[in-house]
Amino acid sequence: MPRITRCIAFLILAVLAAPPALSADDAGAPPALLRPRAIVIHVHVDVSDRRFLPRLEAQLSALLTAPVLIVDDTFDLQPLRPDWGKLDASEVFEAYARTRIDWRNQASVMHFLLIADDMRRPPARYNFAVSAGDATTAVHLGIVSLHRLQETAWRDGQDEDPVLTASRVFKMIAKNTAKMAGYRSGDRCLLAFPNSLGALDAMPESFCEPDSTALARAGIVR
Secondary structure, eight states: OOHHHHHHHHHHHHHOOOOOOOOOSSTTSOOOOOOOSEEEEEEETTOOOOTTHHHHHHHHHHHBSSOEEEEEEOOOOGGGOOSSSOEEHHHHHHHHHHHTOOTTTOTTEEEEEEESSOEEOTTSSOOSEEEEOOTTOSOOEEEEEOTTTSOBOTTTOOBSOHHHHHHHHHHHHHHHHHHHTTOOSOOSGGGSOOOSHHHHHHSOSSOOTTHHHHHHHTTSBO
8 A cells, every 4th residue: 555545544544433424314315425534635746835725724624524634645747747738637537546545445535636737627628626426436536726726926936825725725625525425406606617717716615505504414514
């Protein structure tokens, strides 16, 4: 097992008592949502300015019921980088999911990899984030690209507004946490699809009703 996988597994086992997934009340009820045991955020080594992370962790911890863990990550992206253009998000997802996480032991843990590279999953021109997984799958993984979310100064590469960066990343992780839990009913507020930074920044930092109540009843949000 890779060293980082062992470290994450140790952290999770040290702080969590795994709650069972909620079940449907009857055969005619919609599929149960997955209540994650933890949200693990892997910050890639290429992310140099990390001042947004404490605020991000605080925002996620205030909204989500699962513990939020932030860990360093040294995944080698170089073989996936094209000679020109953006990373293929699907290739990053497949390589990371296949080699970095022991999904047999972490089926109800949601993992997010934060990378500095720009990425796209065709036919989109670019993606802020991609994810896959639901209440029926063992894999729950999201990839978040900071290339557009974190605006850096060209002189020194420093984040020009860590508070704004934290807000943007928070929205992407909160939205995709609900999606990977199997929630597909809403398309407003945090569940909207932002196709620009302006649209993303205009999104509230909360779920709308009835989404908020449904996610709270499932034990996903507070």
